[in-house]
Amino acid sequence: MAIKERPRPGGRSARVQQAVHDAVRELQEARAREALTVPQIAEIAGVTPSTIYRRWGNLSELLADVSLERLHPDEAPADTGTLAGDLCRWGEQYLEEMTSVPGRQALDDIMASKDASRRECCCRYSESIMQGLRERALTRGESVPSLTAMMDGIVAPMTYRLLYDPASATVENFERWVDTTLSSLASR
Amino acid sequence: MAIKERPRPGGRSARVQQAVHDAVRELQEARAREALTVPQIAEIAGVTPSTIYRRWGNLSELLADVSLERLHPDEAPADTGTLAGDLCRWGEQYLEEMTSVPGRQALDDIMASKDASRRECCCRYSESIMQGLRERALTRGESVPSLTAMMDGIVAPMTYRLLYDPASATVENFERWVDTTLSSLASR
Incomplete structure (x- = not known):
């Protein structure tokens, strides 16, 4: 239940997080939420889907992470x-x-x-x-x-x-x- | 957002609900929650999986319904x-x-x-x-x-x-x- 540390600003991890969060927000504005998929998000963020799965586990947890930022x-x-x-x-x-x-x-x-x-x-x-x-x-x-x-x-x-x-x-x-x-x- | 009516006691709908809720509780005691599936629940309750999907939509909503009862x-x-x-x-x-x-x-x-x-x-x-x-x-x-x-x-x-x-x-x-x-x- 420990609160996770945010990644070090400017590092690769922080850049990936920023790109993936931005991609989610962009897609959320453009289409119905039920239509979001990890491969689409990965494509727009310029990362592989496995990077997203490794870091967030699944789409729900990624969406929760973006929502927490909000x-x-x-x-x-x-x-x-x-x-x-x-x-x-x-x-x-x-x-x-x-x-x-x-x-x-x-x-x-x-x-x-x-x-x-x-x-x-x-x-x-x-x-x-x-x-x-x-x-x-x-x-x-x-x-x-x-x-x-x-x-x-x-x-x-x-x-x-x-x-x-x-x-x-x-x-x-x-x-x-x-x-x-x-x-x-x-x-x- | 309306609160759903509980099914009429004694009717078929109420009997199905009771059997499915009982099956979920029985399986929850016996195994890890992640291992529960709709076909298993249906088998123990003596109904078809499609009865469960029609009524609850998916496993998460069925589990939430059983939890509300609790x-x-x-x-x-x-x-x-x-x-x-x-x-x-x-x-x-x-x-x-x-x-x-x-x-x-x-x-x-x-x-x-x-x-x-x-x-x-x-x-x-x-x-x-x-x-x-x-x-x-x-x-x-x-x-x-x-x-x-x-x-x-x-x-x-x-x-x-x-x-x-x-x-x-x-x-x-x-x-x-x-x-x-x-x-x-x-x-x-």
């Missing part, structure tokens, strides 16, 4: 001046992404993967975003909940609803989770 | 005299089941299923358990959180940790989720 947070969420504002801004964008067709597909790919370290990676991504927002709020002098309280009170119900009850994965509910988590802080 | 709550959780006690008793048993090898496999089967209604079914099962415990506590005259507060505060963080961060799916954390959910009630 979920990697690439920039700090907007600074709105308050922790509540930052959280709501982030939640709105995240829910918009995760309820889109490609977002849902990315989540499904990761849930279908046999490699549990991908899910743990998602948890670490969310922790790193929450921690970034906490630290920004601390710098402003706000009182902030613990990282655990933010994960349990905000990220967990959001993810639970996205997976199990998508009709309830709404911005209104997200605002309620933020409110409950921040107000339980005030009452302690 | 997660169906079959009896009311123990009455310990308080809501906090009932919740902790239930949580302890549920975590023990879901961190066991067959429990984890059942969860993985459902997450890998292309049929989102299975996940929604899990959410409805959890709601029905929480609602049963709430009503029992109301009968005792206890103050109780809303069903939504119990799902967001207890079921969601437990499920999130089981899926994304199994090392944190512990009884100690479960007790903390119960405590936080019940004490936020007291402070309102």
